[in-house]
Amino acid sequence: MKSNRKVRKIKGKVISNKMKKTIVVVIERKFKHKTYCKYVKRSKKISVHDAQNKAEIGxxxxxxxSLKLSKKKSWILIKILKNKK
Known part of the structure; x- marks a missing residue:
């Protein structure tokens, strides 16, 4: 049976690849503070499944x-957009 729900996708920067088949990605977002009307940065770290161990730091x-793969891992790597040079 096919699901019609839209898959959430995110873009982020790899900050760690020390685990087997797992990378840690940081996601940064900016939003305007309601009271102070200043732009604020917030970041979040997520664990991502990297089956081929292709991603490097940076x-x-x-x-x-995706479905839950482990206690903290519920995201999978789709593609590498930009390699660190």
């Missing part, structure tokens, strides 16, 4: 939400 990657 790469810009695209990830998609």
């Amino acid at each position: 790469d810009l990657v695209e990830c998609a939400e």
